[in-house]
Amino acid sequence: MSDAGSAAVRASGLVKGYGTGERRVEVLRGLDLEVARGEMLAVVGPSGVGKSTLLHLLGLLDRPDRGELALLGTDVTGLSVEERAAWRNRRIGFVFQFHALLPEFTLEENVAMPLLIGGTGRREALAAARELLTAVDLDERREHFPDQLSGGEQQRGAVARALVAGPDLLLADEPTGNLDADNAAAVFERIARLHLSRGLTSVIVTHNEALASRCDRIVRLVRAAADTACSRT
Amino acid sequence: MRLLRLLAGRYLLGLRRRTHVAAVSAVSFSAMALGAATLVLTLALLEGFQATIRRQLAESGVHALLRPRSGRTLPTGDWLERLRAAHPDLEIQASSGGAVWCLAELGALPADLVVVDTLSHVEVNRVLAHRLAVVPGSTLQLASPRLRLTPLGPLPSRRRLEVGAVVANRPGDDRAVVRVPRAVGAQLLGEQAPQAVELRAADPARAFDVASLVQANLPEGVEVVSFRDLNRPLLAALALERIMIGLGVALVMVVAALNLLCNLTLLAAEKRFDVALLSALGLRPADVSRLFVTLGLGVGALGGVLGAVAGSGLAVLLDRTRALPLPRGVFVVSHVPFRVTAAALAVVLAVSLGSALLASLAPARAAARRDILEGLRYE
Numbered sequence: 001m002s003d004a005g006s007a008a009v010r011a012s013g014l015v016k017g018y019g020t021g022e023r024r025v026e027v028l029r030g031l032d033l034e035v036a037r038g039e040m041l042a043v044v045g046p047s048g049v050g051k052s053t054l055l056h057l058l059g060l061l062d063r064p065d066r067g068e069l070a071l072l073g074t075d076v077t078g079l080s081v082e083e084r085a086a087w088r089n090r091r092i093g094f095v096f097q098f099h100a101l102l103p104e105f106t107l108e109e110n111v112a113m114p115l116l117i118g119g120t121g122r123r124e125a126l127a128a129a130r131e132l133l134t135a136v137d138l139d140e141r142r143e144h145f146p147d148q149l150s151g152g153e154q155q156r157g158a159v160a161r162a163l164v165a166g167p168d169l170l171l172a173d174e175p176t177g178n179l180d181a182d183n184a185a186a187v188f189e190r191i192a193r194l195h196l197s198r199g200l201t202s203v204i205v206t207h208n209e210a211l212a213s214r215c216d217r218i219v220r221l222v223r224a225a226a227d228t229a230c231s232r233t
Numbered sequence: 234m235r236l237l238r239l240l241a242g243r244y245l246l247g248l249r250r251r252t253h254v255a256a257v258s259a260v261s262f263s264a265m266a267l268g269a270a271t272l273v274l275t276l277a278l279l280e281g282f283q284a285t286i287r288r289q290l291a292e293s294g295v296h297a298l299l300r301p302r303s304g305r306t307l308p309t310g311d312w313l314e315r316l317r318a319a320h321p322d323l324e325i326q327a328s329s330g331g332a333v334w335c336l337a338e339l340g341a342l343p344a345d346l347v348v349v350d351t352l353s354h355v356e357v358n359r360v361l362a363h364r365l366a367v368v369p370g371s372t373l374q375l376a377s378p379r380l381r382l383t384p385l386g387p388l389p390s391r392r393r394l395e396v397g398a399v400v401a402n403r404p405g406d407d408r409a410v411v412r413v414p415r416a417v418g419a420q421l422l423g424e425q426a427p428q429a430v431e432l433r434a435a436d437p438a439r440a441f442d443v444a445s446l447v448q449a450n451l452p453e454g455v456e457v458v459s460f461r462d463l464n465r466p467l468l469a470a471l472a473l474e475r476i477m478i479g480l481g482v483a484l485v486m487v488v489a490a491l492n493l494l495c496n497l498t499l500l501a502a503e504k505r506f507d508v509a510l511l512s513a514l515g516l517r518p519a520d521v522s523r524l525f526v527t528l529g530l531g532v533g534a535l536g537g538v539l540g541a542v543a544g545s546g547l548a549v550l551l552d553r554t555r556a557l558p559l560p561r562g563v564f565v566v567s568h569v570p571f572r573v574t575a576a577a578l579a580v581v582l583a584v585s586l587g588s589a590l591l592a593s594l595a596p597a598r599a600a601a602r603r604d605i606l607e608g609l610r611y612e
Contacts, residue, residue, distance in 0.1 A: 056606060059513070061513055061605050061606055061609075062605075062606055081517070081518060082517055082519075085512070085515050085516065085517045085518075086515065086517075087515075088513060088514065088515045089514060089515020090515070094513055094514075096510075096513075096609070100506075100510050100609075102507055102510065102511075103507075104243040104244060105243060113511070113514055114514045114515060116235075116236045116239070117236060117511065117514055117515045117516050117520075118515060122235065122239075161514075
């Protein structure tokens with residue numbers, strides 16, 4: 001297991017539920033998790049067990065009801081809305097299951113979007129986007145709009161967008177869940193390659209056990225709790 | 234912020250991909266443009282008529298009046314001559330007056346007698362001319378209350394005079410007035426010191442400036458009444474008319490703004506996922522709010538400018554081509570006048586932007602407050 005001091009992710013006693021009163025459903029009950037810097041972690045488990053919820057908490061898209069969360073050595077539990085936005089922009093890259101590209105923008109502009117949001121100049125942002133698009137073999141498709149791209153191309157574009165701002169932490173929520181086997185393998189291959197080349201810490205939620213097995217470690221979530229029952233390097 | 238302009242521009246221009254939102258956006262834009270055009274046209278119409286009235290007022294009326302601060306007559310001395318010398322471009326008429334009876338073939342009528350020092354002939358105003366059926370060249374007999382002794386006893390002073398000109402009444406003035414030279418006045422009323430001095434500029438457009446021009450040349454005991462003060466009730470009524478009609482027509486802009494509000498609310502719902510995605514990528518809630526305000530202001534500014542240009546163009550066209558004639562003899566002008574002013578255009582653009590800003594605040598606030606995950610699940 002990782003050294004706590006060098007952990008990229010350290011969650012302790014995370015509780016997250018939805019609804020109130022009798023209708024309240026607690027998805028995470030006191031989850032503890034550590035991910036070492038540079039580690040590629042796969043999170044697996046049945047549907048509804050809280051994989052995406054965990055990823056949303058790690059990605060600062062949601063707040064835990066209780067518990068503490070530290071990312072890259074910083075306690076992020078009490079960050080303000082503005083600070084969380086800045087973290088999402090610069091320190092965290094997120095890949096969603098559904099390619100999630102903006103339809104009014106070209107692939108190149110979509111990839112450059114985090115940099116544009118962060119205040120980088122358009123020319124510089126597009127140059128960085130082109131570099132990432134080359135890394136995911138989409139350089140020739142950069143002027144295309146999302147509806148002119150295949151599912152696999154869109155997802156590779158989404159991976160490029162997640163990494164364009166140079167984040168330390170890559171979070172992917174079933175990045176291959178919407179793709180056929182060949183495209184899924186291709187997308188995962190690029191994620192793995194960029195993970196290594198950029199020294200990322202990656203947390204990948206997936207149902208695909210074969211792809212999960214290629215990660216450094218697997219965390220398997222079971223009902224109402226997190227259990228690191230299965231791990232391997 | 235450059236990104237917000239990029240997003241807003243792309244959403245406005247890229248809406249062709251979502252035809253129903255594009256249609257509603259086009260309606261919003263058209264409504265703003267139509268509202269702005271209507272407002273410009275209405276203000277141009279009002280200004281056209283009011284400018285005509287002001288011009289008539291300036292052409293027929295006094296541009297400034299000098300009167301004694303106390304008592305009935307102005308101070309004596311050569312200040313009037315010095316005033317004339319200092320302002321040769323002004324027509325300066327000293328006057329005194331009283332009441333007389335005017336007798337003509339049709340009958341007799343009491344009238345105000347105005348003795349003017351610079352006048353060389355007799356003038357009657359249109360009221361008097363109409364009631365006594367006199368025209369230039371007619372003979373008119375004036376009888377004053379000043380008595381003279383005759384073998385038959387004291388009788389009113391009388392003068393038989395030829396009417397030299399019929400002049401227009403000042404707007405709103407329905408008194409019968411006869412204006413005579415100083416010599417005639419002295420015979421009818423005796424020698425009188427001037428009671429007032431009327432000032433007129435050769436160019437009626439300078440009517441509002443005459444009072445301030447002569448202010449420094451006046452002696453103690455003389456006060457100047459400006460053109461604005463002389464016509465205050467009428468000018469105030471015109472200003473009130475412009476404000477009230479302008480406000481009434483500005484309600485069109487409110488309707489257009491409500492339409493814009495609906496459009497932005499629809500757009501915020503339509504772009505729910507996109508906004509959530511942008512937020513997930515780090516766009517701050519304040520920037521989300523600014524994005525929708527920018528969208529609203531974009532529609533407001535574009536619609537306002539387009540409407541203002543279209544309204545101005547139409548107003549100029551209608552005025553120059555005299556496309557809307559008016560019955561002769563009923564109105565002082567032959568056609569409906571339109572006059573576009575920079576102030577009116579500024580007001581219309583301000584109303585367009587203001588209403589667009591107000592309309593965009595609620596959708597902007599709602600979009601900024603929306604939960605990111607809720608938006609991401611929307612897709």
